[in-house]
Amino acid sequence: MGAISKDGLNIANKSREIVRNKIKEVLGDRINEFNEKEMGIIERVVHATADPEYAKLLVFKNNPIEEGIKAIKEEKPIIVDVNMIKAGIRYNKVHCFINHPDVYEVAKKEGITRAVASMRLAKDLIDDGIVVIGNSPTALFEVIRLVKEENIKPKLIVGVPVGFVQASESKEALREVNVPSISTIGPKGGTPVAVAIINGIIAYAKNEKA
Amino acid sequence: MGAISKDGLNIANKSREIVRNKIKEVLGDRINEFNEKEMGIIERVVHATADPEYAKLLVFKNNPIEEGIKAIKEEKPIIVDVNMIKAGIRYNKVHCFINHPDVYEVAKKEGITRAVASMRLAKDLIDDGIVVIGNSPTALFEVIRLVKEENIKPKLIVGVPVGFVQASESKEALREVNVPSISTIGPKGGTPVAVAIINGIIAYAKNEKA
Numbered sequence: 375m376g377a378i379s380k381d382g383l384n385i386a387n388k389s390r391e392i393v394r395n396k397i398k399e400v401l402g403d404r405i406n407e408f409n410e411k412e413m414g415i416i417e418r419v420v421h422a423t424a425d426p427e428y429a430k431l432l433v434f435k436n437n438p439i440e441e442g443i444k445a446i447k448e449e450k451p452i453i454v455d456v457n458m459i460k461a462g463i464r465y466n467k468v469h470c471f472i473n474h475p476d477v478y479e480v481a482k483k484e485g486i487t488r489a490v491a492s493m494r495l496a497k498d499l500i501d502d503g504i505v506v507i508g509n510s511p512t513a514l515f516e517v518i519r520l521v522k523e524e525n526i527k528p529k530l531i532v533g534v535p536v537g538f539v540q541a542s543e544s545k546e547a548l549r550e551v552n553v554p555s556i557s558t559i560g561p562k563g564g565t566p567v568a569v570a571i572i573n574g575i576i577a578y579a580k581n582e583k584a
Numbered sequence: 585m586g587a588i589s590k591d592g593l594n595i596a597n598k599s600r601e602i603v604r605n606k607i608k609e610v611l612g613d614r615i616n617e618f619n620e621k622e623m624g625i626i627e628r629v630v631h632a633t634a635d636p637e638y639a640k641l642l643v644f645k646n647n648p649i650e651e652g653i654k655a656i657k658e659e660k661p662i663i664v665d666v667n668m669i670k671a672g673i674r675y676n677k678v679h680c681f682i683n684h685p686d687v688y689e690v691a692k693k694e695g696i697t698r699a700v701a702s703m704r705l706a707k708d709l710i711d712d713g714i715v716v717i718g719n720s721p722t723a724l725f726e727v728i729r730l731v732k733e734e735n736i737k738p739k740l741i742v743g744v745p746v747g748f749v750q751a752s753e754s755k756e757a758l759r760e761v762n763v764p765s766i767s768t769i770g771p772k773g774g775t776p777v778a779v780a781i782i783n784g785i786i787a788y789a790k791n792e793k794a
Contacts (some may be wrong), residue, residue, distance in 0.1 A: 385749045392748040424746045424771035461671035536634045538602040539595045561634035566774050
């Protein structure tokens with residue numbers, strides 16, 4: 375995971391072993407439900423959060439990892455809701471419009487969240503692109519609306535907004551649309567979860583181990 | 585928390601109420617151990633992670649919030665371990681050297697992690713500045729070494745590296761040095777925890793509600 379020193383590699387290896395054992399404890403027999411690539415993503419998320427509960431919370435729908443790998447190989451853009459995610463992704467074509475002047479203006483004028491306005495502004499990039507949402511439920515609801523009402527077709531949606539209001543509901547709604555998606559059950563999620571998932575897929579696309 | 589629309593504000597208010605109740609459940613009578621400003625920081629962390637367990641994990645040592653507020657008012661620099669944290673902090677003087685060319689070189693030559701090399705490079709800024717570490721235990725150990733061996737005196741260390749290897753130990757070591765600090769007990773932590781804490785302190789310094 376970017377470690378170049380012996381210390382860095384030792385920590386990564388030890389951590390991987392502990393993470394695998396914690397996941398086994400949490401999943402029990404359910405561990406067989408996941409393929410090797412899915413397990414790699416689950417490991418990354420548990421590694422990034424030190425929270426093994428994520429092994430039970432992650433949901434893979436409509437072949438999302440393979441679709442994501444294909445999209446990355448085709449150099450499709452990634453659209454994210456917050457700059458913290460942009461800072462964490464190891465990929466050149468990442469777009470975040472949350473601080474775009476048009477977004478402030480539209481949000482104020484239309485009485486919508488900046489997160490919603492930022493997804494609306496990114497509509498053309500989202501069509502055929504990858505969406506990664508780690509913070510805002512309203513952004514995820516807007517992307518789902520674009521899919522349902524405006525026939526926008528993202529290659530993959532990583533939808534892991536965090537929080538006790540609307541986050542769970544937005545992720546449930548995501549799992550009901552016919553789009554490749556990776557999401558979490560319940561309020562948990564967040565930027566490190568989002569970054570761990572998409573960096574895992576990017577690593578697969580580069581034929582690296584996740 | 586940056587919300588400008590009615591929807592955004594409604595979500596923030598509802599969320600705050602739920603977060604407060606969850607914290608009460610987790611802390612029980614221990615809730616009286618924390619003052620108002622500390623509670624504000626705890627609320628921000630639980631809000632950012634949707635994980636009420638953090639109410640039990642956060643440790644405030646040597647008056648860290650007041651020292652942090654003072655340092656922010658004096659416009660002291662903030663030094664962070666990863667760019668995701670830099671992207672999340674609402675403050676102008678934030679430095680991250682993890683991708684600095686010198687850091688790559690020093691890490692390779694001396695067989696240390698890039699995180700360690702980045703803290704060593706930031707030594708003069710760390711003296712009298714604020715350190716925020718949300719990812720790397722080795723970076724935190726290096727800052728502790730600078731304090732102990734090189735008489736470097738940070739105004740505040742927010743030390744919440746995440747992971748199953750060395751993270752707990754690095755935070756225990758932090759709590760043993762005589763520096764204002766905010767940390768977590770155990771493996772949990774991470775960039776959103778770090779950002780929630782320091783943005784809370786910045787908000788206090790600006791006389792905003794946390």
